[in-house]
Amino acid sequence: MTAKDTSPILSLRQIRKSYGSLEVLHGVDLDVRAGEVVALLGENGAGKSTLSNIISGTVQPSSGDMTWQRAPYAPASPRAAMDAGVGMIHQELKLLPQLSIAENVFVGRYLTKGGRIDRQAMEERAHSGLQRLGLDISPRRLVDGLSTANQQLIEIAKALTLNAKLLILDEPTAALGGEETQLLFRQIERLKSEGVGIIYISHRLEEIRQITNRIVVMRDGAKVQEFDRGDVPVRTIVEAMVGRSLERMFPAIPTPQDQxxxxxxxxxxxxxxxxxxxxxxxxxxxxxxxxxxxxxxxxxxxxxxxxxxxxxxxxxxxxxxxxxxxxxxxxxxxxxxxxxxxxxxxxxxxxxxxxxxxxxxxxxxxxxxxxxxxxxxxxxxxxxxxxxxxxxxxxxxxxxxxxxxxxxxxxxxxxxxxxxxxxxxxxxxxxxxxxxxxxxxxxxxxxxxxxxxxxxxxxxxxxxxxxxxxxxxxxxxxxxxxxxxxxxxxxxxxxxx
CATH class of the missing domain: 3.40.50.300 (P-loop containing nucleotide triphosphate hydrolases)
Known part of the structure; x- marks a missing residue:
């Protein structure tokens, strides 16, 4: 695919998902191009996670078509999606506390050499991924006892070792502070420059303006609005998400008593x-x-x-x-x-x-x-x-x-x-x-x-x-x-x- 090629690397058409008689996705269309960040927004229960899980092979759609790099795409499992170049970082941490950082980064796909696990290579690559995120910590250290923020960065470093062409980031900054968030944003910009497409899910709407190229809003299992830029006023986004006008985000603060x-x-x-x-x-x-x-x-x-x-x-x-x-x-x-x-x-x-x-x-x-x-x-x-x-x-x-x-x-x-x-x-x-x-x-x-x-x-x-x-x-x-x-x-x- 050339640098000037603006055709989508991922296309979804009329994706539906039902559980019994309950349909939770109603004919969703979505395109993601190389080198862009698409924000996928909506309230809890809007269908964001179901759609992401379909793209990443965790859930199978009931109907609809997907193409990946212009070829039919229907991953039967997360590993199949990963092998195709699609990686997902979940909001809920999935690290194994009794394994080292390097082992967690490569769990299920350990590097080998001469028929044996190549721990040195895993530690070097894990350390490289951590350094890119500004985390100076030994890859030999156990995950047990690390802060939630550091564990989130390890999850992100894990995805970076996949050399994926599409990353789905589900609330990647939920456990991060300002400094760690900016480090992540710089890494996202680098990935964009390398042609990686990114689907970015977050409830921190102010950060959407900083890094996204387009915004897709879902509500009740359907795509209800799409903005062709990222610098959309937060109020406009929120009203699209909830389907009503919001007078103010925060209620009035009562005056405390003297005691x-x-x-x-x-x-x-x-x-x-x-x-x-x-x-x-x-x-x-x-x-x-x-x-x-x-x-x-x-x-x-x-x-x-x-x-x-x-x-x-x-x-x-x-x-x-x-x-x-x-x-x-x-x-x-x-x-x-x-x-x-x-x-x-x-x-x-x-x-x-x-x-x-x-x-x-x-x-x-x-x-x-x-x-x-x-x-x-x-x-x-x-x-x-x-x-x-x-x-x-x-x-x-x-x-x-x-x-x-x-x-x-x-x-x-x-x-x-x-x-x-x-x-x-x-x-x-x-x-x-x-x-x-x-x-x-x-x-x-x-x-x-x-x-x-x-x-x-x-x-x-x-x-x-x-x-x-x-x-x-x-x-x-x-x-x-x-x-x-x-x-x-x-x-x-x-x-x-």
Whole structure:
């Protein structure tokens, strides 16, 4: 294919997919050309993942035609797609923790020499891929214990070793901070210059403007709009995604009360990830925590919630020292944490929605020491309704979209009526519609006098929901900004000290 050839390398025509009598894709057309980035956008459940899985060979279409490099294309498996030059990086991490980075990069396709695994060659190529993404880490290191951001970069490095001609990136920056995201964008630009086509799925709409050539919007299993450029106003994209006009992305922020609910004094991590942190949060205040990946944000809120040990300092609730030594200590004192990784730490995927909501609330549900199905279901249904969970109590949590799983996590903890709610990356990988409902919930909590702490890598989000923002840099407290003084520049200046 010549450099001037503008014909698509991938074409989809009238792709449909049904599960029984339910059709989830309705005759979708899509073209991707060499050296371009096509953003595939839509709310959770719009059909993006199903379409991507069809292209990558994970799911078979019910009808329709695909061509790849002008030849008929119908991959029977992900390996068949990979062999054809189509690679997909999934949002959910699929690394094997007990294997090394190099082994994960080449799992299922180990390099051999003389009939034996060529570990040196694998380590060299894995290291090269990591360096291209700015990750200076030994390929011999086990994946176990690495941060979510580093694991995401390893997934991307894994795809880069495929020398693919088409890459599908599903929420590649969901776990990345600003610096890592820019490194990824530079790599995408390099891949574009080499003629690689890229399908880019993301809920971070501002970044779409930076790297995409075209935008395809899906809603309810159909392609509803296509823009022939990437610099489309976010508002226009969102309205196409949700099918209605949006007056504002973030609701109004309530004014906090004068009473201090939570105070942190001289808090330092036993692992050295943060040190000498001091702040106080008022009743009904939304307190944002910003900073680059690795700044110690998650480790700090885990310590406040009793999940990680501290070496010094104390935590006070209404002026009384309550420094938790375990999560149960924090929960008993009215401090709950909604963790960053909802699938591993927030919900039990193969248990029902009702059971997940019930687990932290068994004492309230029990009557005379006994829990009946009727009481459990009534309790759960009440909170499913209150939080707008799109699912029924008997469904497994693993069947829900990311946004609805997050609502289940929120429901189970807020049923305890906590005094302090800590939200770590509350909308990571969640579509615009679900994000809006979570923002409204945050403001409702604040208006009820609950103290809310929000950790977010999304600057627009942390600016949009916070009364004040503490910025962390390299484990230190770089400063606290009032809402009127906070903007993306002032935050980044402190974050890069």
């Amino acid at each position: 201090v609910t939570l105070e942190v004094r001289g808090l330092s991590s036993a692992f050295g990830s943060f040190r000498d942190i001091n702040f106080a949060v008022k009743k009904g205040e939304v307190f944002g925590i910003a900073g680059l990946v690795g700044a110690g944000r998650t480790e700090l809120v885990r310590a406040i919630a009793g999940a990680d040990p501290i070496s010094a300092g104390e935590i006070l609730l209404h002026g009384k020292t309550v420094t938790p030594r375990s999560p149960i200590d924090a929960i008993r004192n009215g401090i709950v944490l909604v963790p960053e990784d909802r699938k591993l730490q927030g919900v039990v995927l193969d248990h029902s929605i009702a059971e997940n909501i019930a687990y932290p609330n068994l004492k309230e549900i029990a009557q005379g020491g006994w829990i009946t199905s009727q009481r459990l279901n009534t309790f759960a249904d009440d909170y499913i309704g209150k939080f707008g969970v799109k699912g029924q109590g008997h469904q497994n949590a693993g069947e829900l979209s990311g946004g609805n799983q997050q609502k289940v996590v929120l429901a189970k903890w807020l049923a305890r009526k906590p005094q302090v709610v800590v939200l770590d990356e509350p909308t990571r990988g969640i579509d615009v519609g679900a994000r809006s409902s979570i923002y409204e919930l945050i403001m409702e909590l604040a208006s009820q006098g609950v103290t809310v702490i929000v950790v977010s890598s999304d600057l627009e989000e942390v600016l949009g929901v916070s009364n004040r923002i503490m910025v962390m840099a390299q484990g230190k407290q770089a400063g606290v900004l009032d809402r009127k003084d906070a903007n993306d520049v002032s935050i980044m200046e402190l974050a890069t000290i």
